[in-house]
Amino acid sequence: MPEKVMFTMGDIACAEGALAAGCKYFGGYPITPATEIAEWMSQKMPQYGGAYVQYEDEIASITSVIGASWTGTKSMTATSGPGVSLMLEAIGLAVMTETPLVLVNIMRGGPSTGQPTRGQQGDIMQAKWGSHGDYQIIALTPASVQEMFDQTVQAFNLSEKYRTPVFVLADETVGHMREKLVIPDEKDLKLVSRKQPTVDPSEYLPFKADEDDLVPPMALLGSKYQFYATGLTHDERGYPSDKEHIQIKLVTRLQDKILKNADDIIDLEKFMLDDADIAVIAYGTPSRSAKKAIKDARAEGIKAGLLRLKTVWPFPEDIVADLGTEVKHIIVPEQNLGQVYHMVRSAAAPTPIHLMAKPAGMPQLPHEILAKIREIDSI
Amino acid sequence: MTESQIHFARQFLREEALPSPFCPGCGNGIVTNSFLKAVNDLGHSDLRKFAFVSGIGCGAWIPSPHFKADTLHTTHGRAVAFATGLKAANPELEVVVISGDGDLAAIGGNHLIHAARRNMDLTVICANNWIYGMTGGQVGPTTFTGDRTTTSPYGNPERPFDLARLVAASGANFVARWTTAHPIPAARAIRTALERRGFSFIEMLSQCPTAYGRRTKSGDAVDMIKWMKSLPVRKKDEPLGHRVPTKDLLDLGVFADRDEPSFLQSMEKMKEQI
Ligand code: SF4
Numbered sequence: 001m002p003e004k005v006m007f008t009m010g011d012i013a014c015a016e017g018a019l020a021a022g023c024k025y026f027g028g029y030p031i032t033p034a035t036e037i038a039e040w041m042s043q044k045m046p047q048y049g050g051a052y053v054q055y056e057d058e059i060a061s062i063t064s065v066i067g068a069s070w071t072g073t074k075s076m077t078a079t080s081g082p083g084v085s086l087m088l089e090a091i092g093l094a095v096m097t098e099t100p101l102v103l104v105n106i107m108r109g110g111p112s113t114g115q116p117t118r119g120q121q122g123d124i125m126q127a128k129w130g131s132h133g134d135y136q137i138i139a140l141t142p143a144s145v146q147e148m149f150d151q152t153v154q155a156f157n158l159s160e161k162y163r164t165p166v167f168v169l170a171d172e173t174v175g176h177m178r179e180k181l182v183i184p185d186e187k188d189l190k191l192v193s194r195k196q197p198t199v200d201p202s203e204y205l206p207f208k209a210d211e212d213d214l215v216p217p218m219a220l221l222g223s224k225y226q227f228y229a230t231g232l233t234h235d236e237r238g239y240p241s242d243k244e245h246i247q248i249k250l251v252t253r254l255q256d257k258i259l260k261n262a263d264d265i266i267d268l269e270k271f272m273l274d275d276a277d278i279a280v281i282a283y284g285t286p287s288r289s290a291k292k293a294i295k296d297a298r299a300e301g302i303k304a305g306l307l308r309l310k311t312v313w314p315f316p317e318d319i320v321a322d323l324g325t326e327v328k329h330i331i332v333p334e335q336n337l338g339q340v341y342h343m344v345r346s347a348a349a350p351t352p353i354h355l356m357a358k359p360a361g362m363p364q365l366p367h368e369i370l371a372k373i374r375e376i377d378s379i
Numbered sequence: 380m381t382e383s384q385i386h387f388a389r390q391f392l393r394e395e396a397l398p399s400p401f402c403p404g405c406g407n408g409i410v411t412n413s414f415l416k417a418v419n420d421l422g423h424s425d426l427r428k429f430a431f432v433s434g435i436g437c438g439a440w441i442p443s444p445h446f447k448a449d450t451l452h453t454t455h456g457r458a459v460a461f462a463t464g465l466k467a468a469n470p471e472l473e474v475v476v477i478s479g480d481g482d483l484a485a486i487g488g489n490h491l492i493h494a495a496r497r498n499m500d501l502t503v504i505c506a507n508n509w510i511y512g513m514t515g516g517q518v519g520p521t522t523f524t525g526d527r528t529t530t531s532p533y534g535n536p537e538r539p540f541d542l543a544r545l546v547a548a549s550g551a552n553f554v555a556r557w558t559t560a561h562p563i564p565a566a567r568a569i570r571t572a573l574e575r576r577g578f579s580f581i582e583m584l585s586q587c588p589t590a591y592g593r594r595t596k597s598g599d600a601v602d603m604i605k606w607m608k609s610l611p612v613r614k615k616d617e618p619l620g621h622r623v624p625t626k627d628l629l630d631l632g633v634f635a636d637r638d639e640p641s642f643l644q645s646m647e648k649m650k651e652q653i
Contacts, residue, residue, distance in 0.1 A: 024468070025464065025467065025468045027464055046646075046649065046650045046653055047653060051467040051468060051646070053463065053464070053467050055460065055463075055493070056489050056490065056493040057489065059456075059457060059460065060457070060460035060463070060489075060490050060493070061460075063453065063454065063457040063460040063461045063464065064460050064461065064463050064464025064465075064467070065464055066453075066461060066464065067432070067451070067453075067460070067461035067462060067463065067464030067465035067466075067468070068464035068465060068467060068468035068469075069468075070451065070465060071465055071468040071469035071472070072469075073468040073469065075464070075468065089454050090454060090457065092454075093453060093454050097451075221430045221449045221451075221465065221469065221472060222427075222428075222430065222449065222469060222471060222472045226426075226427070226447060226448055226449055227449060227450075228393075228443055228444040228449075228450045228451075228452070229450075229451050229452070230443065230444075230451070230452035231452065231453065231454060232452065238444070239396065239444055240444070240452075
């Protein structure tokens with residue numbers, strides 16, 4: 001398909017991104033403010049030769065997505081915080097069975113039912129720590145309608161490459177804002193599919209990772225490779241084991257395959273950072289306000305810059321640590337009571353970190369961030 | 380051993396995964412046997428066409444890792460949801476869920492009735508032992524009223540589900556209930572279930588001497604098989620009615636035998652109309 005231009009909302013850009021990435025299965029359950037994604041996919045999936053199934057709850061939708069992915073089908077679901085809360089156990093299963101899938105969380109106000117129609121960024125830590133046990137996750141944080149498209153494509157690519165669930169964490173404002181979207185010609189899109197085994201079935205070890213990227217090739221259900229996959233701790237054959245060394249080896253590899261490939265995974269934008277004394281670290285909607293505030297601060301002669309995180313997990317620890325040595329102050333505006341803030345603090349200490357917390361729907365406005373920059377500049 | 384001496388089921392099993400983890404006298408071996416007999420009777424010499432999905436609990440260990448097939452061991456209660464996604468994404472696969480009553484009817488009850496309502500193209504086999512066996516014998520949604528378990532020490536005050544009637548009423552195309560004392564009719568029913576389009580559900584009453592037998596003082600495996608052998612068999616076309624299962628009032632046989640359009644057929648029809 002040739003390039004297409006739309007004026008549309010973030011949720012629909014996300015669905016279009018999924019279609020462009022080759023998604024052929026959507027397990028859905030309605031929830032504000034993510035419902036538009038399910039609606040769009042229910043309309044498009046049958047036309048694209050895929051399947052949309054609406055489930056009885058979010059536990060079923062995510063679990064069905066794991067099942068669908070094992071057939072080799074690129075699969076996804078979309079929800080909001082309460083839905084993710086229900087999905088957490090299944091996310092652990094996807095991590096443990098190394099199942100590629102994309103999980104979109106259009107973040108709304110919480111805790112509990114909270115403010116369904118108001119955006120927030122309260123689920124950053126949930127994405128990383130929500131399911132039990134030690135694991136790593138990939139989470140992308142788009143800040144525009146175009147990025148909802150681009151980063152959904154990227155989410156599919158990363159999930160396939162690293163055999164892992166990938167979150168798209170967008171605050172409600174990004175999900176519901178309307179902007180120009182350019183859908184590139186499909187030949188200009190770089191798409192990734194999981195690697196499949198090439199060995200003889202008698203030699204296939206479904207959970208033996210390749211040494212270079214620590215990712216095992218993934219056989220498809222119904223192929224000549226008959227395998228066993230379980231959420232139990234398993235050896236390279238996939239068989240359950242209660243041995244200590246098997247547990248340590250597996251959990252360490254699952255962690256390393258994300259952390260050791262962090263440079264490949266992490267995406268961010270540096271804006272006017274080179275000579276900055278004051279850095280703002282932001283993501284999602286507040287990063288848009290921050291950009292404007294930084295331009296205004298520069299106009300006043302204040303050396304401010306922005307590090308915009310497009311990936312929050314794995315957290316770009318080294319980059320933030322380096323930044324901590326280059327600037328005098330770091331400001332972190334977040335639509336929550338401080339989540340990425342804690343990560344910045346642990347990476348960039350002892351550089352002073354200033355949290356601008358706002359656990360509500362209206363993001364920090366440009367003039368509020370500018371006021372904070374001025375205040376710090378005058379210290 | 381000559382070929383005729385090798386049990387027919389061995390060709391479908393992963394030798395390296397044997398022996399099974401089941402207690403001596405457990406009914407799960409007979410459930411396995413009935414299932415594999417049905418597969419054998421259908422003329423399969425291997426399980427290549429199949430994908431097996433199970434949840435958590437003793438019953439979930441029937442297919443995995445023992446069956447020489449694609450076997451997926453999922454989270455507690457979610458096997459049917461997992462299997463639905465799998466089947467919707469690849470209709471070519473013959474998808475079978477084998478799990479226990481706690482897994483399928485308590486924590487997974489919602490998925491079970493909704494898959495039946497969708498008439499999803501799946502075969503679900505429920506090994507019903509009336510108790511949580513793996514965790515040592517706690518009351519569940521199929522435990523009889525009055526049964527003393529580790530978490531109903533004064534006798535179960537609740538009523539059990541009649542799973543066969545529940546799933547039949549939810550819209551499944553084929554539903555039957557048999558027991559480990561009836562392996563041949565059970566295998567026949569499983570065979571029908573595998574052949575039938577839409578949602579098929581086989582409830583296999585299965586003795587758990589370790590947890591159910593011991594906790595509820597129902598005796599050993601032999602006592603329980605004798606009891607199950609005495610259960611009444613439904614007459615063909617006898618109305619389903621409503622009843623709360625008791626140890627004597629647990630009827631066996633076929634509870635639904637329909638051929639209504641399955642989920643996948645309805646999906647195809649929908650696509651044609653787009
Ligand atoms: S606890 Fe009961 S159901 Fe579980 S393996 Fe032992 S006898 Fe079978």
